[in-house]
Amino acid sequence: MTDSVKISVPPPELLAKKRITREGLLPWITTPVLVFAMVVVWHVYVKTTGISAFILPAPSTVWTEWLAMLDSPRAWRHTYFTIYATLVGFFWAIVIGVGLGVMIARIRWLEQTLNPFIVATQVVPKVALVPLFVVWFGFGITSKVIVAAVLAFFPILTNTVLGVKSIDEGHRDVMTSLNATRWQIFKRLELPSALPYILTGLEVGIVLAIIGAIVGEYLGGNTGLGALLIARMNAYETDQMFAVLIHMSLLGFAFYFAIGALRRVLIPWHQSASH
Amino acid sequence: MSSAAATSTDPHPAIGLKAIEKWYGTRDTPVHALAPTDLAVPEGQFLVLLGPSGCGKTTLLRMIGGLIEPTSGELSIEGKNLWRGGDRQSEALSELGMVFQEANLFPWLTIEQNIALPLELKGVDKDKRLARARELCKLVGIAGFEKRWPKELSGGMRQRAAIARALSYDPHILLMDEPFGALDAMTRDAMNLELQRIWMETKKTVVLVTHSIGEAVFLADRIVLLSPRPGRIDSIIDVPFPRARGTEVQTSAEFQAIVRRLRVRLAEIS
Numbered sequence: 001m002t003d004s005v006k007i008s009v010p011p012p013e014l015l016a017k018k019r020i021t022r023e024g025l026l027p028w029i030t031t032p033v034l035v036f037a038m039v040v041v042w043h044v045y046v047k048t049t050g051i052s053a054f055i056l057p058a059p060s061t062v063w064t065e066w067l068a069m070l071d072s073p074r075a076w077r078h079t080y081f082t083i084y085a086t087l088v089g090f091f092w093a094i095v096i097g098v099g100l101g102v103m104i105a106r107i108r109w110l111e112q113t114l115n116p117f118i119v120a121t122q123v124v125p126k127v128a129l130v131p132l133f134v135v136w137f138g139f140g141i142t143s144k145v146i147v148a149a150v151l152a153f154f155p156i157l158t159n160t161v162l163g164v165k166s167i168d169e170g171h172r173d174v175m176t177s178l179n180a181t182r183w184q185i186f187k188r189l190e191l192p193s194a195l196p197y198i199l200t201g202l203e204v205g206i207v208l209a210i211i212g213a214i215v216g217e218y219l220g221g222n223t224g225l226g227a228l229l230i231a232r233m234n235a236y237e238t239d240q241m242f243a244v245l246i247h248m249s250l251l252g253f254a255f256y257f258a259i260g261a262l263r264r265v266l267i268p269w270h271q272s273a274s275h
Numbered sequence: 276m277s278s279a280a281a282t283s284t285d286p287h288p289a290i291g292l293k294a295i296e297k298w299y300g301t302r303d304t305p306v307h308a309l310a311p312t313d314l315a316v317p318e319g320q321f322l323v324l325l326g327p328s329g330c331g332k333t334t335l336l337r338m339i340g341g342l343i344e345p346t347s348g349e350l351s352i353e354g355k356n357l358w359r360g361g362d363r364q365s366e367a368l369s370e371l372g373m374v375f376q377e378a379n380l381f382p383w384l385t386i387e388q389n390i391a392l393p394l395e396l397k398g399v400d401k402d403k404r405l406a407r408a409r410e411l412c413k414l415v416g417i418a419g420f421e422k423r424w425p426k427e428l429s430g431g432m433r434q435r436a437a438i439a440r441a442l443s444y445d446p447h448i449l450l451m452d453e454p455f456g457a458l459d460a461m462t463r464d465a466m467n468l469e470l471q472r473i474w475m476e477t478k479k480t481v482v483l484v485t486h487s488i489g490e491a492v493f494l495a496d497r498i499v500l501l502s503p504r505p506g507r508i509d510s511i512i513d514v515p516f517p518r519a520r521g522t523e524v525q526t527s528a529e530f531q532a533i534v535r536r537l538r539v540r541l542a543e544i545s
Contacts, residue, residue: 168379170375170377170379171379171381173342173373173375173379174373174375174379174381174392174440176341176342177340177341177342177368177371177373178392178393178396179341179363179365179368179369179396180396184396188381188392188395188396189381192381192383193381193383195383267383269382269383269384269424269426270382270383
């Protein structure tokens with residue numbers, strides 16, 4: 001009898017998931033440098049051409065206006081309104097998108113029945129429907145929530161369907177041979193297996209949700225960052241328009257990175273979580 | 276070489292097949308995957324199903340494992356019927372552990388969580404099942420890797436974890452479908468030695484599918500040679516070498532004689 005084959009355990013640092021490499025550090029240096037360079041070009045352009053502040057305000061003025069926004073409770077009320085509309089819309093997009101996606105992926109006739117309608121809702125330019133939503137749901141927050149949800153829904157749905165359909169047959173065999181119940185198969189195999197796909201859907205979805213909320217605010221009501229932007233435009237306050245734009249972009253970044261953080265928490269085993 | 280007298284005289288075999296048959300496909304283009312087959316595997320035996328592709332060996336193993344329902348015939352595990360009215364019987368299933376060609380570990384579970392998964396499904400509490408997983412890691416030679424993700428392990432080590440998972444709930448029977456088919460030749464030889472050791476330590480009944488003649492002769496107490504179109508038992512060969520077999524057995528004249536006989540017969544029936 002031969003001895004069992006000995007396997008030595010490699011030191012943990014060799015298997016460490018996240019290694020700090022030069023490539024990993026690069027964006028932390030290049031991003032601030034490039035942003036700074038952009039601002040310098042912007043500044044020099046404004047100073048040398050003497051362009052009207054109505055067309056392009058100087059970066060320093062925009063900065064001052066943005067800081068003033070941060071100090072203004074009114075601006076924050078608009079911000080919270082947009083955040084709320086985005087998140088509530090996004091929430092319903094997840095509930096309907098993931099729920100319907102799981103069902104469609106498992107039930108063949110349901111997929112065939114619903115597919116033409118789902119494609120139709122995608123082909124119709126949804127932003128063009130916003131006036132209709134305003135007519136139906138009024139100038140309040142409901143119409144914004146619905147636009148956000150309608151926009152975010154589709155990528156979440158398609159990614160969920162793809163995720164549930166991509167489940168490894170071998171993994172299914174394991175669960176079948178273990179006599180797992182339908183619920184156990186869903187909870188222990190289908191959901192974790194589809195999660196990386198669903199999170200990709202969420203990453204696209206959150207960005208669309210914020211776009212939906214802002215477009216909704218453009219066209220109806222007087223609250224929210226979208227409405228604020230339109231108000232500044234009508235008042236010819238281009239510098240404040242820029243400040244609102246910066247505010248919106250930062251909000252988008254925050255949401256996007258929140259999903260990225262969720263990825264690292266929920267699926268640390270997946271490659272996509274390591275960068 | 277004995278003829279196809281597959282039914283042993285053992286009144287209580289670990290696995291009993293009576294006229295098990297399998298048809299695939301549609302009414303217009305039916306495929307006869309397995310002709311009515313009788314087979315009895317005594318408890319503790321290491322049985323190898325060997326045959327060319329299309330001989331129904333994997334179909335046969337998957338039927339024993341309850342993954343495919345036979346078209347007709349009776350299939351008993353430890354005297355209990357596996358199928359009753361289209362449903363699998365859980366008492367029979369819990370005597371079976373399956374190992375596939377791919378390790379099929381869940382990438383979102385660590386090695387110990389993977390090994391403990393069957394116990395989790397059965398409702399065993401966490402401390403108990405993880406303790407069992409750690410014990411099995413030692414048995415299959417992957418101690419120290421309990422908290423790793425599957426992707427951090429080599430192919431051979433992943434297959435060891437898959438064997439540990441199949442053993443977790445201590446079934447009496449281990450079913451293995453070309454478990455080392457995806458491994459390189461050297462790892463495969465090492466894994467064959469390991470499998471023999473694990474089998475001798477755990478005293479399980481093993482049914483292993485392979486298309487490697489050398490692997491079959493090295494591992495088996497008894498080889499069931501299957502021929503294709505339709506799949507059926509061609510012959511049964513007992514392999515007499517004493518245990519534990521070392522690598523040197525493979526160079527013996529007797530070993531080579533059995534390999535040669537099987538190779539000639541395989542060429543005739545393929």
